[in-house]
Amino acid sequence: MPRAASTTRPTPKRVRIPREMVDGSIWNSEVTQVLLALDGRPRVRRQRAAEFRTAQLPSIFSYPLATVRSIQMDSSDQLTFEVSNLRVVRNGNEILKSISFHAVPGELIGLLGPSGSGKSTLMRSLLGVQAITGGSARIMESIAGSPLLRGRLGYMAQSSAVYLDLTVEENIRYFAGVLTQPLSEVARVIDVVALTSFSHRLVSSLSGGERARVSLGVALLGSPPALILDEPTVGLDPILRRDLWRTFESLARTGATVIVSSHVMDEAARCARLLLLREGTLLFDGTPASLLAASEATGYDQAFERLIEGRQ
C-alpha cells in the first residue's frame, strides 16, 4: 500500500522563504523551498514559473491578493497541502493521473475544470475518503486520511450532506458536538452563513442555496485550518454567490487554506491561484492573470480552450 509506505518516509524539514527574497516582483509564480534533508544539506526545490504581468492584474485581485500574501509570509512554515504524483484508479478508470501541487496557509485556490475532470475525486483524496492508487497526499504534515486530520479539514461535498429531517440548528449542534465545539460556535457559524432567521426550520423545507449554506456552516465549525469546498456555489443566484466568495476570501485572509472547486470558469477571477484540471491532469497552476497572459486570451473560457489546444 503506497499510503502506508509513505508513513515511514523520513520527512525533510521545510523552511519557507518569503517570496520577496526569491523574486520581489513575482507573486505566486515560483515557490521555492529549502528542503533540509536528514543529512542537513539544504536542497532547493523549484516549481513552475509562470509569466506574470502586473499591468494585467484586474482590480478585483488587489485587496485579497495583498492580504493573502502578507499572511503567507507571517504564518507557519508548514505546507497545508503537499500532493505529489497523486494517481487514482477507480473501477479500472484512471480518474487522476499524476497530480502534484503544494499549498500554503492563506491561499485561496480555485480548482476548475469541466464535470468529470476529477475535481471531486481529487478533493475526496485529500480528505482521505478516496483510496489513492499511487503517489502521495500530505495535509498539514499528515498523510491524507490520518485520524489526526479528522475535524481539521472543513469539507463541503456537492450533496448537501446534512440531515434533511433536522432543523438548521440541530444539524449544526450535532456536528459541533462531534467536533467538541461549544454552543457559542453553533450560533457563530449560523450567523456567518446568514441562516439565523432559519435556525429552527427543517432543512428539508429550505431551498437549495440555503441547504448549501447549512453545509458550509458545518464545514466552518471550529474554524479549521483548511477547507475543501466542492462546487459550493453551484446553482446559486449571483448575489449569494458573491457573498459566499467574500466568505471564502475572508477565510483565506485569516490564514486558512481554501480550495474551492467549480466548473464555471468565470469564478476563476475570484481566486488568487488556479488549478485547472482536465481528464485527470493538471493543465495549469498559477494566478488568473498569468493564465490570461500565458494563453493571450481575453476570458477564462477562452484561456482554458487554448490551454487544451496547446496540449494537443
Added chain:
Amino acid sequence: MSLRRTLLTTRRILEQLRHDPRTLALLLLVPTALVGLLAWSLTNQPGAFNSVGPKLLGVFPLIVMFLVTSVITLRERTVGTLERLFTLPLTKADFVAGYAIAFGALALVQSLLVSVLSYTWYGLAHQGVPWRISVVALCAGLLGTAFGLALSAVAHTEFQAVQFMPAFILPQLLLCGLVIPVSQLPSVLRAVADVLPMTAAVHAITPLQSNEYYVGQFAIMLAYVFAALVVGAGTLRRVTK
C-alpha cells in the same frame, strides 16, 4: 470509541424521528396492531392466540426494526452525511452504537406496548412469567436493528436494502418453528434452524421451560445482536476504493 459522541449520535437520531411523527407512529403501532389483528382473527378458536400470539411477538418487531434501520442508515450513505462524519472525529463504533441505542430504546417502547396490550386488551393468557415475552420482544427488536445496520453496509441502494428483507427474514420465518415445529424438520434444516436468531426468539417464548433454558435462548439472541453490530461497524468503509 467515545460515549459522548455515541450518545450525541443517539440524540440526533431520536431528534430526526421526532420530526417524523408518522415514521415513529408506524414503528410503534404496526407490530401492536398486527398482534391485535391476529388476536381478533382467532377469537372463534379458543386457545389458538395463546399458542401463536407469543411467537409473533418476537417476529414482528424483528421485521419492522430491520426494515427501518437498514433504510435509515443507508440514507446516511446516499445523502453524504456518512462521508462527512468519516472526515470528523467519530469512530465507526460510535456511529453503530449510536444507532443501536436509539433504536434499542424504540424497541423497548415497542415491546412494552405490544406485551401490555396483549395481556390486557387482546386477552393473552400465558403460562409462566409475563415479563419474559417483553424481553423476547425487546431482543427481537434489537436483533432487527443490528442486522439492519449490518446489511445496510452491503446494500448500495434503498431498493436493495428493502429486498434484503425477503432474502434474510423470510427463510428464518419458515424455519423458526412457526410453520412447522423445528423438531419435525429434516435433519439438515433442523441443524440450520437451531442456530438462527429467530428460532431462539420463538424458543424463548415456548412455555414451561426451565429458567436456564430461557437464559440460554436470550444469550443466543444477544450474541447475535453483538455479532451483527460488530459486523455492521466492520463493513462500514471510511475510504472508497
